[in-house]
Amino acid sequence: MTTGELALHQAHAVPPRGWLRWLTTTNHKDIGTMYLVFSLAMFFVGGLMILLVRAELFRPGLQLMEPELFNQLIGVHALVMIFMALMPAATGFANWMIPLMIGAPDMALPRLNNWSFWLLPPAATLLLMPFVLALFGVGTGAVGTGWTLYAPLSVQDGMGMDFAIFAIHLLGISSVMGSINIIVTILNLRAPGMTLMKLPLFAWGWLLTAFMLVAVIPVLAGAVTMLLTDRHFGTHFFNAGGGGDPILFQHLFWFFGHPEVYIVLFPVWGFTPHILSAFARKPVYGYRAQVYAFWVIGVLSVIVWGHHIMTSGLSTAGLLYFMYSTMAISLPLSVLFFCWIATLWRGAMTFEAPMLFALGMIVLFGVGGLTGLVLADAAADAQYHHSYFVVAHFHYTLFAGGIMGIMAGAYFWLPKMTGHLYSEKLAQWHFWLTAVAFNLTFLPQFFLGLAGMPRRIPDYALQFADFNWVSSVGAFFLGAAQLLFLVNVVKCIRGGPPAGDKPWEGAQGLEWTLPSPPPRHTFQTRPVGE
Amino acid sequence: MSDESYYVPHSSPYPAALAGALFLLVLGFILRINGHGVGIGFMAAGGAAAIYVVARWFGSVVAETQGGVFHPWEDRSFRWGMAWFIASEVMFFAAFFGTLFYLRNISVPALEQTELLWPGYQGGWPTSGPAGQPFTPMAAWGVPALNTLILLSSGVTVTWAHWGLLKNRRNQLIAGLALTVALGLAFLGFQAYEYRHAYTELGLTLGAGVYGATFFMLTGFHGLHVTIGAVALSAILGRAVKGHFTPEDHFGFEGAAWYWHFVDVVWLMLFVFVYWL
Numbered sequence A: 001m002t003t004g005e006l007a008l009h010q011a012h013a014v015p016p017r018g019w020l021r022w023l024t025t026t027n028h029k030d031i032g033t034m035y036l037v038f039s040l041a042m043f044f045v046g047g048l049m050i051l052l053v054r055a056e057l058f059r060p061g062l063q064l065m066e067p068e069l070f071n072q073l074i075g076v077h078a079l080v081m082i083f084m085a086l087m088p089a090a091t092g093f094a095n096w097m098i099p100l101m102i103g104a105p106d107m108a109l110p111r112l113n114n115w116s117f118w119l120l121p122p123a124a125t126l127l128l129m130p131f132v133l134a135l136f137g138v139g140t141g142a143v144g145t146g147w148t149l150y151a152p153l154s155v156q157d158g159m160g161m162d163f164a165i166f167a168i169h170l171l172g173i174s175s176v177m178g179s180i181n182i183i184v185t186i187l188n189l190r191a192p193g194m195t196l197m198k199l200p201l202f203a204w205g206w207l208l209t210a211f212m213l214v215a216v217i218p219v220l221a222g223a224v225t226m227l228l229t230d231r232h233f234g235t236h237f238f239n240a241g242g243g244g245d246p247i248l249f250q251h252l253f254w255f256f257g258h259p260e261v262y263i264v265l266f267p268v269w270g271f272t273p274h275i276l277s278a279f280a281r282k283p284v285y286g287y288r289a290q291v292y293a294f295w296v297i298g299v300l301s302v303i304v305w306g307h308h309i310m311t312s313g314l315s316t317a318g319l320l321y322f323m324y325s326t327m328a329i330s331l332p333l334s335v336l337f338f339c340w341i342a343t344l345w346r347g348a349m350t351f352e353a354p355m356l357f358a359l360g361m362i363v364l365f366g367v368g369g370l371t372g373l374v375l376a377d378a379a380a381d382a383q384y385h386h387s388y389f390v391v392a393h394f395h396y397t398l399f400a401g402g403i404m405g406i407m408a409g410a411y412f413w414l415p416k417m418t419g420h421l422y423s424e425k426l427a428q429w430h431f432w433l434t435a436v437a438f439n440l441t442f443l444p445q446f447f448l449g450l451a452g453m454p455r456r457i458p459d460y461a462l463q464f465a466d467f468n469w470v471s472s473v474g475a476f477f478l479g480a481a482q483l484l485f486l487v488n489v490v491k492c493i494r495g496g497p498p499a500g501d502k503p504w505e506g507a508q509g510l511e512w513t514l515p516s517p518p519p520r521h522t523f524q525t526r527p528v529g530e
Numbered sequence B: 001m002s003d004e005s006y007y008v009p010h011s012s013p014y015p016a017a018l019a020g021a022l023f024l025l026v027l028g029f030i031l032r033i034n035g036h037g038v039g040i041g042f043m044a045a046g047g048a049a050a051i052y053v054v055a056r057w058f059g060s061v062v063a064e065t066q067g068g069v070f071h072p073w074e075d076r077s078f079r080w081g082m083a084w085f086i087a088s089e090v091m092f093f094a095a096f097f098g099t100l101f102y103l104r105n106i107s108v109p110a111l112e113q114t115e116l117l118w119p120g121y122q123g124g125w126p127t128s129g130p131a132g133q134p135f136t137p138m139a140a141w142g143v144p145a146l147n148t149l150i151l152l153s154s155g156v157t158v159t160w161a162h163w164g165l166l167k168n169r170r171n172q173l174i175a176g177l178a179l180t181v182a183l184g185l186a187f188l189g190f191q192a193y194e195y196r197h198a199y200t201e202l203g204l205t206l207g208a209g210v211y212g213a214t215f216f217m218l219t220g221f222h223g224l225h226v227t228i229g230a231v232a233l234s235a236i237l238g239r240a241v242k243g244h245f246t247p248e249d250h251f252g253f254e255g256a257a258w259y260w261h262f263v264d265v266v267w268l269m270l271f272v273f274v275y276w277l
Helices: A003-012 A019-024 A028-056 A067-102 A110-118 A120-135 A159-188 A201-232 A246-280 A287-301 A305-309 A316-328 A330-344 A353-376 A378-384 A388-418 A424-450 A462-494 B014-033 B039-067 B072-113 B143-166 B170-202 B209-241 B251-276
Strands: none
Touching (some): A019 A028, A028 A067, A028 A110, A028 A388, A028 A462, A067 A159, A067 A201, A067 A246, A067 A388, A110 A120, A120 A159, A159 B014, A201 A246, A201 A287, A201 B072, A201 B209, A246 A305, A246 A330, A246 A388, A287 A330, A316 A330, A316 A378, B072 B209, B072 B251, B143 B251
16 A cells, blocks of 8 residues: 555544544544543532542431441542542543644544543553452452541541542543643644734643643652552552651652642633633733733642641641742732733623633632632631641632633533533522532531531531531432533533524634634635634 | 644554454463463464564555655644553552562561461561562662663663764664664663573572562563663664665654663662662
8 A cells, every 4th residue: 555545545534433533542532532521520520429438427417428428429439539530531622623623634643642631441440440359348349538648547448449540540640641632632633824922812821731741740650550559569658667757658649639629720810811702802911921920820730749748747848938939829810811811802692601701710719719819828727737728718719710610611502512502590509509608518528627627438427417417408409400511511412503604703713714613624625824 | 734634544444453453463372381282383373463464564654654644734643643652551560569568568468476376487578478488689770780781871872873864864764773772782681691590590480479479570571671672773774774764753762762761760779779779
C-alpha cells in the first residue's frame, strides 16, 4: 500500500457499529461524550452514597448503618465525586471543545485519548468492588479512611484500601495521559495565526490544569505506593518505629491535594468568561490579566499545601509561611473575579441557564473563597479544623465552583454537541432548585462547624440536631433537583428544536462557526487563521 | 501535505484492551497480597495480555511509520508527548527523593529530640529507626561506582549510535545500540548482585527502617525504569537491524534515547544522595 492509498484508506475507514464503536474509537467527540456520560453516571453514584450519609445524620444516634460503613461512604463519595465526576466532566469538555476552538482536526494522540478514557471504568470498578465483595464475606468493605487516606489509619485499614490504592493508580495514569494529550494538542495543533495569546481562555485554563496534573499526580502515585509497601512489604515510611513519620504522608498527599482544587476549577474558570461574554453580549474583559492570573495561581498552588495540615504540628515558621502564601492566592483570584464582573458590567444581559449557573458559581464560589481565607488563618484554623465549617467551605468551592460551573458549561454546549435546544423551562427549574437546595444543605454546616461539630462522625450531640435536620432535607432536594438535569439531557439528545450553528446570540469563537452537531471530523484541512 | 492534514488513526482495539489487561493485573495483585491465591491467575492473564497488547499497539504505530503516514506535524506531537511523559516521571521520582530528604532532615532528627517516645535513640543517618534492627549501609565506592561508570558509558554509546544514524552509518548505529543494551543489562546484573549482597550479608532489607525503605524504593524504581529503557532500546535495535529509521526521520530512536538519558540522570542523583552523601 502506498502512502496515498493508506491515507485514503484511513480517511474512509468506517467506524465499527454498536458498542465496538465506543470501545475502539479514536474520535475526540466520541471520547468526549464517553467522558461526559461516565461523569454524569458517577455523579449520581457519588450522590446516592452521600444521601445515605445524610439520612444517617438526619437525627442524632445510629439509625441506618454501622460507623464503618459510614466512614466508607464518605471517603468513597469524595473519591468518586472528585476523580470520577468532576475531573472526567472537565476532560470531556476539553475533548469535545478544545479541538473545535483551536481549529484542530482531533486530539493530538487519539489512541492515547481512548486509553485515558477506558482506564476510568476499571478504576471505578476497583474502587466500588469491595462494597460488593463484603456482601459475599470477602474483606470488610471499601476504603474506610476518608479520601485523604491518612497514615497510620490507612496502613491498618482492610483490603478496601488496596483496591483504592490501585484505583488511584489507574485514575492517575488516565489523568496524566489525558493531560499530556491536551498539552500537546494545544501546543501543536492550533490553527495558523492562533498564537498562544489568542488561545480561548478555556484552552488556557486547561493548559494550566494539565501542567498541574503532570506535576502533582505522580507525587500522589508515589505516596500511595509507599502506603502499599508499608502495608504489605515491611517498609517504614510512615512508621516512627523505623524512623518514618505519618505526617510525611500528609505532606505528600496535600502536595497533590491542594493543586487538585485548581485542577477541578481551572477548566470551569476557563469557560466562565466565554459564557459571561456570550450572555452579556460583550467581549471578555481583561484577557491577558486572566491568563497571567491562571499562571500565578497555578504556580502558587504547588507551594501552599501546608494550610491543610496546620494542626498537625508544623513549626511556627512553617505556619506563617503557609498562611501568607495561601492568602496570596486571593490576589490573582480577585483578578479573575474582577474580570468576570467587568465583563458583565453594563452588558445587555439575558439569563438563560448557562448564565444563571455561571453567576451562581461566581456568587457561591465567592463564599467558598472567602471562608477559605478564614481557614487559611493559622490561629483561626486551630478552631475550625476538622469541623463542619471545612465541609461547608469545600462544598461551596467544589459543588458551587465545580459542579455548578460544569452545569453552566453543559447547558452552554449541549446545543452544540447534540444539535438540539434543551428545555429552558426545565433548566431554569434545575438552577433555582439547585441554588436553593444547595444553600439549604451547606449553609447550616458553617454554623455547625462554628459550634464545634466534628466532621466524619456518624453521631452527634443533641444541640446539633436542628441544623443537621435542615441540612439533610436540603441534600435530598439537591439530589432530586439533579434528576431534572438528567431528564433534560436525555430529552436534548433524543430531540428538540434544532439549535443552529450558533444558538447563543453573543457567543464568540471558532466552535460556533461549525454546524450543530459538528460533523464527525472537523478541520481535516487547517482552517484559515484570522 | 504535511501541514495540510493531520493523521488521525482509525478505530483501534488496543487502548481499551490494555485498560482491561491492567484491570486484571492489579485485581490479581490485590487479591494475592491479601492472601487469595486465585490472584496469581488473574495476574498472569492480565500481565500476558498487557504485554501482548502493548506489542501489538506499538507494532501498529511502527507499521504506520514505515507506511509513511507521519509527517513533521505528527512527529512534533510524538516529541511533545514523550517530553511531557518524561516530565511526569521526573515528578514521580521527585516524590521519593522528597521523601528521602524529609525523613533524613526532619523526621529522624525530630525522633532523636523527642525524649518521651524512644529515650536514648541516637538518630543520625543511615538509620533503621528507634525500633529497627542493625544493618550495614551500602558502600558507595564499590559496585555502585562501577554501575555509575556503566550507565554513563551507556549514555555515551547511545549518543554514538545516534551520530551513526545521523551520518547514515548503519553499522555504527547497530553496534552503538547493541553496546547500550549490553551495558544496561550489565547494570541490572550488578544491581541484582548488590541486592543479594544487601539481603544476605548486610542485613539491609526493605524492612530496615527508613534507610532500607528509601534505598530499595529509589533504586528499585530506577532499576524498573532501566529495564523498561533496555526493552525499548532492544526494540529500537531490532528495528535498526530491519533497516528502519532515516537520518531525517527517527523519532522512535530519539524517544528511547531521551528516556535512557533521563534514567541516567536519575541514577546520578541516586548515586549522590542515596549511596554517597
